[in-house]
Amino acid sequence: MAEDKKTYEYLPENYEEDMLARKRAANKVRKKEELARLQMNSLMDILTIMLVFLLKSYATDPVNITPSSDLQIPKSSAMLRPGATVVITVSNSAIIVDHQPVAIVKDGKVDASKKRGGEDGYFIIPLHKVLTDAAEKKRRLASLNPAVKFKGICTIVMDERIPYRLLTEIMYTAGQAEFQKFKFAVVSKHG
Amino acid sequence: MVRKKREVGKLEELDLMAAMNLILILIPLLLTSMESVKIAVINVSTPQIGPASTATPPDQKPDEKPLKLTIALTDRGITIFARDQVIENKDDPLGPTIPKIGNDGKTESCNGDKGKVYDFAKLQDKLEDLKNQNTTEDKIIISAEPNIHYKCIINAMDSSREKKDGDKKIKLFPNVVLSAGVA
Numbered sequence: 001m002a003e004d005k006k007t008y009e010y011l012p013e014n015y016e017e018d019m020l021a022r023k024r025a026a027n028k029v030r031k032k033e034e035l036a037r038l039q040m041n042s043l044m045d046i047l048t049i050m051l052v053f054l055l056k057s058y059a060t061d062p063v064n065i066t067p068s069s070d071l072q073i074p075k076s077s078a079m080l081r082p083g084a085t086v087v088i089t090v091s092n093s094a095i096i097v098d099h100q101p102v103a104i105v106k107d108g109k110v111d112a113s114k115k116r117g118g119e120d121g122y123f124i125i126p127l128h129k130v131l132t133d134a135a136e137k138k139r140r141l142a143s144l145n146p147a148v149k150f151k152g153i154c155t156i157v158m159d160e161r162i163p164y165r166l167l168t169e170i171m172y173t174a175g176q177a178e179f180q181k182f183k184f185a186v187v188s189k190h191g
Numbered sequence: 192m193v194r195k196k197r198e199v200g201k202l203e204e205l206d207l208m209a210a211m212n213l214i215l216i217l218i219p220l221l222l223t224s225m226e227s228v229k230i231a232v233i234n235v236s237t238p239q240i241g242p243a244s245t246a247t248p249p250d251q252k253p254d255e256k257p258l259k260l261t262i263a264l265t266d267r268g269i270t271i272f273a274r275d276q277v278i279e280n281k282d283d284p285l286g287p288t289i290p291k292i293g294n295d296g297k298t299e300s301c302n303g304d305k306g307k308v309y310d311f312a313k314l315q316d317k318l319e320d321l322k323n324q325n326t327t328e329d330k331i332i333i334s335a336e337p338n339i340h341y342k343c344i345i346n347a348m349d350s351s352r353e354k355k356d357g358d359k360k361i362k363l364f365p366n367v368v369l370s371a372g373v374a
Contacts, residue, residue: 040207047214054221063230074345077352078231155232158341160301164264165337167344168371171237181236182369186345188231 063087063185065157074160076186082155085183086134088127088170090158095170097130108163115169122172131177152178157185233348235367238332258328260321260364262314262351264335264343267291269314273321289313301343309343311350318363319354331364334371344369 012018063082067073071091089096095103095110103110103126115121135150142150154174158167171182261272268287271278278288291307294300300308322328331351335344354361 037204040211044207044211044214047211047218050218051214051221054218054225058221058225063232064224065228065230067228073228073230074342076231076233076345077349078233080232080234082230082232160340160342160345162341163337164335164339164341164344167341168337168369171369172371175237181234183232184235184345184348185230185232188229190229190231 063155063157065089065185067187071157071159072161073157073185073187075189077189078186079188079190080183082183082185083153086131086138086154086179087185088131088154088156088174090156090162090166090170092159092161095124095127097127097134100130102126102130105162105166108161108166110166110169122169123176124169124173127170127173128177131174131179135178151181153181153183154179155183155185233345233352233367235348235369238368238370258321258325258330259332260318260325260328260330261332261334261370262347264309264333264339264347266336266338269309269347271314271317271321278317289317301340301346309346311346314347315350315354315363318351319361322361322363329362329364330366330368332368332370334369 065071065073068091070093071089087098090105092105092108094101094105103114103124110124112119112121114125116123116125131154135152138148138150142148156167156170174182256274258273259275263270263272265287268290271288280286280288280290283290289310292310294306294308318331333344333347333351335347348367351363351367352365353363
């Protein structure tokens with residue numbers, strides 16, 4: 001114990017402060033010499049996981065809908081998941097089949113000149129043409145691939161303010177183009 | 192030949208800048224194009240044209256008419272038909288089965304008419320009674336006047352599909368057939 005005390009006595013009084021000052025100075029020099037490098041690995045991990053997750057959820061959704069002021073989809077307690085079918089989108093401004101504009105909608109009506117039978121007609125001529133082509137394409141696909149079957153199902157995505165009359169016109173026209181079963185797309189209340 | 196001495200212990204760092212740039216562009220792109228709402232579907236069919244089926248369900252008596260449950264949405268309210276007959280409203284025999292009710296502020300109007308709304312709760316009660324009388328039946332025909340909004344149709348479908356009784360769900364008529372409009 002006595003020897004230990006002796007050793008400390010030989011050290012200068014401001015030894016600790018001196019050492020700290022030296023360390024600080026050395027650190028400064030080192031910092032100037034080396035460029036600061038960010039550790040990117042953990043960030044890269046997060047971003048890669050996010051990217052895979054987003055790509056997966058993007059690829060698995062057969063019906064991709066972006067609600068807008070023209071297309072407000074009604075809420076429902078339905079829980080069935082949408083399938084890969086022909087999608088007829090009816091907004092307050094247009095009828096679109098698989099991203100292809102077909103007819104203009106004004107005040108919840110299709111122009112009488114586009115319908116067989118005029119104002120009272122149920123048959124929307126351009127919609128029938130596009131749906132017949134879509135059905136033909138599906139049937140050809142079914143003939144080439146035995147795993148695929150043409151079931152005559154189409155999904156209708158419709159604005160909640162569209163009158164029932166236009167809905168029946170679309171269903172009638174789709175029925176004429178061999179689409180007998182319908183799936184109404186709604187926003188699930190279950191989140 | 193003189194071989195360069197490989198430096199030992201010094202690891203080469205990967206230049207991740209290009210990959211980072213790509214990922215940082217892809218993520219906002221996918222986020223914006225991703226659906227922000229969960230989409231579900233309701234299966235609907237149209238009336239089949241063809242000879243009527245002669246086979247009767249096993250529990251149905253041969254002399255009994257098929258239920259053929261139909262609900263029609265009109266401007267005044269909801270009219271229910273069963274076995275080709277209107278289910279009358281005792282208070283107003285000439286009016287709809289379930290007349291519209293005054294909006295209490297809690298119910299969201301489906302037809303843009305803020306004053307009066309359809310009484311879907313009463314519709315569910317009526318349909319539950321009918322379901323108790325015809326347990327095997329699951330088909331319902333929905334019809335509406337031409338000016339009725341699509342949202343009302345969806346609400347009617349929701350009401351006729353199942354009834355929530357606390358935690359319990361009572362299945363009503365999930366098989367929807369959409370018929371042409373009410374003249």
